[in-house]
Amino acid sequence: MERQYWIRSKPIYTSLLWYEKATAHFVIAEGDGGMAVLKLLQQKYPAQIVTGFFAKSSDSLKDYAEIISSLAPDEFTVFSNADETLKALKKSLADCCMGTRFYVAGSENFIWLVAKQLYTFGVQDDDIDKELSGTLARNVYCVHCKAITKNVHHDIASCEGCHRKLFVRDHFSRRLAAYMGIMVDAEQPGALPTINEVYP
Amino acid sequence: MSHLNVKVSDIEQITEYVKHFTFVSEDGENLPSFSGGSHIVLALNINGRIHRNPYSLMSSPLHTESYGVSVRKEEMSRGGSVFMHEKIEVGSRLQITYPVNLFSLSKLGHKSILIAGGIGITPFLSQIVDLNRTQSDYELHYAYRSPEHAAFREKIQDMSGDRSHFYVASDGQIMDFHTLLSEQPLGTHVYACGPEPMVNAMIAAARELGWPEKHIHNEQFTAPQIGDSFKVKLAISNIEIKVPSEMSMLEAIEEAGIDAPYLCRGGACGRCELEVVSCDGSIIHHDNYLTDAEKTGGKKIMPCVSRAKCQNILVNL
DSSP states (O other): OOOSSOOTTSOOOOOOOOOSSOSEEEEEEEGGGHHHHHHHHTSOOOSSEEEEEEEOOTTOSSOOHHHHHHHOTTTEEEESSHHHHHHHHHHHHTTOBTTEEEEEEEOHHHHHHHHHHHHTTTOOGGGEEEEEOSOOOEEEEETTTOOEEEEEOBSEEEOTTTOOEEEEEEEEETTTTEEEEEESOSSSTTOOOOOOBOOO | OOEEEEEEEEEEEOSSSEEEEEEEETTSSOOOOOOTTOEEEEEEEETTEEEEEEEEOOSOTTOTTSEEEEEEOOTTSSSHHHHHHHTOOTTOEEEEEOOBOSSOOOTTOSEEEEEEEGGGGHHHHHHHHHHHHTTOEEEEEEEESSGGGOTTHHHHHHHHGGGEEEEEGGGTOOOOHHHHHTTOBTTEEEEEESOHHHHHHHHHHHHHTTOOGGGEEEEOOOOOOOOOOEEEEETTTTEEEEEOTTSOHHHHHHHTTOOOOOSOSSSSSOTTOEEEEEESSEEEOOOSSSOHHHHHHTSEEOTTTOEEESSEEEEOO
16 A cells, blocks of 8 residues: 555446446446445436346355345346356347446456456446455565465565565556565565555 | 648649648658548648648548648638638648647447548548558448538548448438437447537437447537637746737747647647636636636636637736
């Protein structure tokens, strides 16, 4: 986390809100993103067609599948994991038209897997509303050995590829869905600052 | 700003009001490369006063041995287009800027819908070349007043075939933006160039249908308008300049010998933005660049097209 300045590649996540102007709505959520779906369902329901995909996740604190199914059984399809959801999404997107609004909620990893699928259909980052749910854990890309270490909760992470101690930066790659990690003790090997849990 | 010296190699009367000019480099070399949708600014010496007018390049980006622009004669304007129609001949020498593109096709788009009204067709002629070359999916919708104003219709039909659609207002054919923009595949981008009401109607329809802003593009070059004269003070240069009624603020500043920044000269790009320190009247914004909040705020002005209704305005230049 850096203050005084802003890294432009750091994604901005918001709370999901239905768009009033739309021709259709597509909600894609995973695990703890179920809470964001419930919050959407509490808002004034859109006049246009809603399609919802919900992926169960073993990492989530609570399973929202049952509640979502009971509240919006016609609109939402529940999948057992993210992979199945993405496969079904790919099939559905071919039939979507301009004016379809996309709402994505879940872990950061899931959000960007969905975004990457949407890019292949010409849907841009700015066209997608995203709510980060459950955890702030980061995927960290090691600039030295190119390995990605998943689910990092601390400001300094041990690289799973080369075991260097990496300082986790805010620079984010949408293609890799990961933050940049740079060796923190290059000048003085072993001299590490205090390590804090900042991405619970 | 560096300029290119060109001479007019050909002039063609396209319709009653539209002339097409071909420019070649004075030194016989190829002109700089450009992408579809680019424009150049022509410097015209009218009675000792330099007018700078932007025109879209409509020649092929694949053939830079010459540039082509089309000029619609506007009798009720400040004289640049009338000068082009009446005074410029084959062999005339002109100065132009390097091409700048403020109306480029989105590289992320999967399909393009091009919407043109009247002389607004010009930027699309170079874009069509790029779209054909990259074998991209597109539709062109071109509206004009009456059959005799159908500039470049045959050329467009040759280039675009059944991708092109024509709307003749005198025959009661009008574009229905809602239908046009409905049921377009994901990844479609829409581009409009033409009269302001048409462009605004397109934008409104796209927003109503829920199109994201990044997929809606338009180019509206505004010609500087005639208005009341006023005085502008430049805070940094510490001089006072009178802006006559038939001259733009930017032109008046340039004539006073100040090298002010500019790019499009049509209120579109934002390059010439000046900070307003004080103004004892109101600013009359004509640009399409500043947000409504900025216009109301009165702290910024685009001197290429906007004026002030005041005695004195002080700007940071």
